Amino acid sequence: MNFQLNVWRQANAKSKGKFATYEARNIAPDTSFLEMLDIVNDELTERSEAPIAFDSDCREGICGACALTINGQAHGPKHPAAACQLYMRSFDDGKTITVEPFRAKPFPLVRDLVIDRSALDRIVQAGGFIAARAGSAPEANSIPVPKHNADLAIEAAACIGCGACAAACPNASAMLFTAAKVSHLAFLPQGAPERTLRVTKMVRQMDAEGFGNCTNTYECEAVCPAEISASFIAKLNREYARAVLQRSVGE
Amino acid sequence: MTNFPGFYRSSIGKKMIVALTGVILMLFVIGHLLGNLQIFLGPRWVNDYAQHLRDLGPLLWAVRITLLIAVFLHIYFTVSLALDNRRARPQGYEKRNYIKASYASRHMVVSGLVVLAFVVFHLLHFTGRKFNARFPMLKNDPLNHYDVYSMMVYGFQNVYVSAFYIIGLFLLTLHLTHGTSSFFQSLGLNDKKLTPQLAFGARVFAWLLFIGYTAIPVAVLLGLIHPAQQL
Numbered sequence: 001m002n003f004q005l006n007v008w009r010q011a012n013a014k015s016k017g018k019f020a021t022y023e024a025r026n027i028a029p030d031t032s033f034l035e036m037l038d039i040v041n042d043e044l045t046e047r048s049e050a051p052i053a054f055d056s057d058c059r060e061g062i063c064g065a066c067a068l069t070i071n072g073q074a075h076g077p078k079h080p081a082a083a084c085q086l087y088m089r090s091f092d093d094g095k096t097i098t099v100e101p102f103r104a105k106p107f108p109l110v111r112d113l114v115i116d117r118s119a120l121d122r123i124v125q126a127g128g129f130i131a132a133r134a135g136s137a138p139e140a141n142s143i144p145v146p147k148h149n150a151d152l153a154i155e156a157a158a159c160i161g162c163g164a165c166a167a168a169c170p171n172a173s174a175m176l177f178t179a180a181k182v183s184h185l186a187f188l189p190q191g192a193p194e195r196t197l198r199v200t201k202m203v204r205q206m207d208a209e210g211f212g213n214c215t216n217t218y219e220c221e222a223v224c225p226a227e228i229s230a231s232f233i234a235k236l237n238r239e240y241a242r243a244v245l246q247r248s249v250g251e
Numbered sequence: 252m253t254n255f256p257g258f259y260r261s262s263i264g265k266k267m268i269v270a271l272t273g274v275i276l277m278l279f280v281i282g283h284l285l286g287n288l289q290i291f292l293g294p295r296w297v298n299d300y301a302q303h304l305r306d307l308g309p310l311l312w313a314v315r316i317t318l319l320i321a322v323f324l325h326i327y328f329t330v331s332l333a334l335d336n337r338r339a340r341p342q343g344y345e346k347r348n349y350i351k352a353s354y355a356s357r358h359m360v361v362s363g364l365v366v367l368a369f370v371v372f373h374l375l376h377f378t379g380r381k382f383n384a385r386f387p388m389l390k391n392d393p394l395n396h397y398d399v400y401s402m403m404v405y406g407f408q409n410v411y412v413s414a415f416y417i418i419g420l421f422l423l424t425l426h427l428t429h430g431t432s433s434f435f436q437s438l439g440l441n442d443k444k445l446t447p448q449l450a451f452g453a454r455v456f457a458w459l460l461f462i463g464y465t466a467i468p469v470a471v472l473l474g475l476i477h478p479a480q481q482l
Binding site: 006008019069071072073077079098100103104105106168170171172173175200203204206207210211212213214215216217218219221222223229230231233234235236237238239240241244 | 257258261262263264265266267332335336338339340341342343344345346347348349350351352353356357359429432433435436437438439440441442443445446
């Protein structure tokens with residue numbers, strides 16, 4: 001298969017970026033999108049040109065490093081899947097493919113398609129953990145957890161922190177990420193002692209990072225490679241309202 | 252409320268205020284439609300209804316002030332949120348391909364501002380009784396009530412005025428197709444199963460309002476309703 005690539009090139013955070021066009025020739029349909037970029041980069045290196053910088057790590061959809069906007073969609077046209085699990089057979093032969101970094105102010109650009117997503121880490125550092133050292137795993141039945149809650153907690157915990165939700169959101173809001181990180185602890189008894197403070201601190205950090213505000217368009221859940229439901233945002237809103245009420249009455 | 256300043260400065264707090272004020276305005280829109288639809292029952296009904304409203308006196312003003320505050324807060328916080336949103340993505344995408352985000356959900360500020368312009372016109376038109384040479388000439392009905400019925404009919408006989416009403420109502424409908432399901436989510440009254448049902452319900456609700464409201468100018472333009480007094 002052959003493709004024309006329209007790729008965002010930018011030397012560093014301060015320089016002005018622009019799109020550059022490259023040819024990807026003789027690509028096997030089962031090549032992954034990142035492998036296709038590797039092939040193009042090999043050719044660029046052979047021609048002594050700077051290869052296209054992009055992030056990747058596990059290449060099996062669990063690390064969330066491959067933050068690419070492909071043809072106007074975070075992680076490309078196949079959902080749910082991270083860009084590393086996107087295969088070239090998903091595209092029509094001979095077409096132009098536009099590749100851009102995730103765009104959001106809290107995701108400063110490092111180089112080409114590489115962005116700095118540490119804003120998401122700082123949201124988790126604000127309260128997305130349990131402070132007490134709990135030791136090794138306890139006997140499974142010693143803390144009762146209703147099945148429904150356990151299921152929801154696991155669903156929320158599937159978030160890989162790739163940032164696609166914020167990249168796809170018309171407002172660059174990171175509500176789905178924060179919702180997942182707040183919810184997976186809120187559904188479990190282990191998360192209960194810090195429940196009120198956690199949501200307050202994490203929302204404050206999310207706002208401070210400069211993310212936009214959720215307008216309930218649900219674009220986030222459509223691109224999420226971990227299929228986190230936007231209903232967790234409703235859960236986050238509930239948690240936040242509860243925290244504000246509790247703190248207001250002095251609890 | 253010790254934590255209140257933090258609440259209304261936070262993204263979620265602002266959204267909740269927008270949602271709550273939105274609910275107030277939505278309830279008004281329902282009530283207003285039910286009142287107006289009495290035009291199809293004849294002049295007696297609408298004119299009596301309008302007189303009852305005016306007779307409420309201070310209560311009417313309480314409702315009006317509540318609505319005014321709701322409108323102000325709804326717009327103030329939405330604009331504040333929308334400005335944040337613009338700042339959150341200084342560099343946009345070259346190519347954009349939305350999957351789930353509906354047209355209505357992405358254009359709430361625009362649809363809302365057109366509705367605001369429409370509401371201002373509407374208040375001047377029927378509450379201020381402007382833009383129509385016949386309004387000051389209207390005599391009271393046999394019960395000595397203001398003839399709202401004839402005022403509405405003469406008002407809507409102007410094709411341009413009716414067209415503007417229909418455009419304003421269309422944008423209100425667009426606004427409500429998203430807003431009516433969105434407020435459940437903002438207030439946390441939503442889960443996975445409910446989301447598609449709310450989205451569907453909101454569309455049905457918004458379009459029913461559209462049909463109800465536009466029925467009045469359309470009926471007048473089609474000549475189905477005549478003024479109670481000839482001028």
